Amino acid sequence: MSGPLPTAIHRLSAAGCDCGPDLHQEHGQRAVFCGLTSIVWLHRKIQDAFFLVVGSRTCAHLIQSAAGVMIFAEPRFATAVLQDRDLAGMADCNDELDRVVAQVIARRPEIRTLFLVSSCPSEVIKLDLGTAARRLGERYRGRVRVAAYSGSGIETTFTQGEDSCLKGLVNELPAATAAQRSLLIVGALPDIVEDQFQRLFDELGIGPVHFLPGRSSADLPAVGAGTRYLLAQPFLSDTARALDKRGARALDAPFPLGAEGTAAWLAAAAQAWDIPKARFDAVIAAPQARARRALAHHRERLSGKRISFLPDSQLELPLARFLHRECGMRLLEVGTPYLDRHTAAAELALLPTGVRVTEGQDLDRQLDRIRADRPDLTVCGLGIANPLEAEGLRTKWSIELTFTPIQGFDQAGDLAGLFTRPLDREQRLRF
Ligand code: SF4
Numbered sequence: 001m002s003g004p005l006p007t008a009i010h011r012l013s014a015a016g017c018d019c020g021p022d023l024h025q026e027h028g029q030r031a032v033f034c035g036l037t038s039i040v041w042l043h044r045k046i047q048d049a050f051f052l053v054v055g056s057r058t059c060a061h062l063i064q065s066a067a068g069v070m071i072f073a074e075p076r077f078a079t080a081v082l083q084d085r086d087l088a089g090m091a092d093c094n095d096e097l098d099r100v101v102a103q104v105i106a107r108r109p110e111i112r113t114l115f116l117v118s119s120c121p122s123e124v125i126k127l128d129l130g131t132a133a134r135r136l137g138e139r140y141r142g143r144v145r146v147a148a149y150s151g152s153g154i155e156t157t158f159t160q161g162e163d164s165c166l167k168g169l170v171n172e173l174p175a176a177t178a179a180q181r182s183l184l185i186v187g188a189l190p191d192i193v194e195d196q197f198q199r200l201f202d203e204l205g206i207g208p209v210h211f212l213p214g215r216s217s218a219d220l221p222a223v224g225a226g227t228r229y230l231l232a233q234p235f236l237s238d239t240a241r242a243l244d245k246r247g248a249r250a251l252d253a254p255f256p257l258g259a260e261g262t263a264a265w266l267a268a269a270a271q272a273w274d275i276p277k278a279r280f281d282a283v284i285a286a287p288q289a290r291a292r293r294a295l296a297h298h299r300e301r302l303s304g305k306r307i308s309f310l311p312d313s314q315l316e317l318p319l320a321r322f323l324h325r326e327c328g329m330r331l332l333e334v335g336t337p338y339l340d341r342h343t344a345a346a347e348l349a350l351l352p353t354g355v356r357v358t359e360g361q362d363l364d365r366q367l368d369r370i371r372a373d374r375p376d377l378t379v380c381g382l383g384i385a386n387p388l389e390a391e392g393l394r395t396k397w398s399i400e401l402t403f404t405p406i407q408g409f410d411q412a413g414d415l416a417g418l419f420t421r422p423l424d425r426e427q428r429l430r431f
Pocket of ligand 1: 034035036055056058059060062118119120121151152153154
């Protein structure tokens with residue numbers, strides 16, 4: 001590792017090495033959403049779970065506007081708004097929480113798991129939600145499981161809410177013996193994508209396969225030394241470490257974005273199950289060909305276009321790999337909020353030599369680089385997109401990539417389409 005560069009940037013790749021991406025670290029002002037945002041896709045996935053945010057009015061506004069709730073929709077999330085109190089007043093807070101929980105449980109008989117989600121306001125930090133979850137779990141034993149996790153926005157990114165939630169679930173999974181072999185797919189996937197993957201695993205002869213989280217919070221697969229797991233999302237480092245502690249073993253692979261990424265991700269499981277190559281090739285041939293056909297049209301539009309990523313979702317590395325290798329885009333800079341070198345190893349290996357990869361953020365400096373580079377497209381958070389658009393730069397909201405089905409062969413064309421759309425819009429505006 002070379003010495004620190006001037007300012008807060010640290011170059012991590014070895015000087016003089018002409019292989020792999022050019023890794024940097026940056027420390028400074030950040031602009032990211034908080035982990036409460038992940039409730040939007042988690043509540044859609046776990047269909048018998050309720051997410052009770054314990055937070056402030058700001059938290060309530062964030063979650064309501066992110067989820068776009070209609071007033072008659074009876075959403076499976078809510079915010080218990082805490083007013084500021086001193087520590088002596090915390091007993092009242094617990095009473096208030098118990099009252100709200102009792103109301104939710106009485107009103108929503110279909111709920112099987114209640115997640116208490118903590119946030120970052122100081123009045124919430126004083127409250128021990130883990131203890132509250134244990135107390136309430138005892139009270140409602142046999143009726144509703146109560147768990148707690150953090151969706152706080154302090155030093156986190158919006159996708160880490162899922163990591164925190166799943167890490168807690170891993171600790172509750174029953175134990176499997178070493179002889180109980182299974183594949184665990186880790187990361188919330190839209191049901192349509194889960195079904196497509198399940199069909200492919202069935203055709204390959206790989207199983208039993210479990211998904212975490214499942215559609216029901218009662219789906220808690222056993223885990224142990226016979227478990228092999230594949231991460232479906234790149235932002236689940238804490239969940240992966242919790243699975244490692246339970247004896248499960250990770251299958252190293254790129255993430256299932258695009259035709260190439262999906263094939264490599266499935267191949268990691270096929271290899272672990274000793275599936276003959278001829279059978280693997282035969283099973284993936286048709287969906288892979290469909291994905292390539294769907295991509296061809298977008299490749300024409302995206303090829304040669306220059307793209308930069310501001311750090312936001314932790315999806316940046318696999319997206320950059322997909323857009324470069326399968327759509328022909330030129331990568332100017334790939335920013336990512338955190339870089340877990342273990343889970344990102346397969347992605348880093350597929351990025352072009354010398355491309356700048358920045359871990360962390362110093363917002364002003366990064367915006368300066370964007371203004372100097374003037375990429376054709378910048379992938380960034382919601383709050384930064386409008387100012388960049390006002391400067392004539394085209395943007396793509398990274399949060400959209402977590403709300404849309406993008407994994408797997410059959411979504412490869414749609415994924416590329418998310419990046420062609422802003423460019424097409426610009427062209428339409430010009431003429
Ligand atoms: S958790 Fe923190 S960052 Fe997130 S909405 Fe609430 S106050 Fe804001």
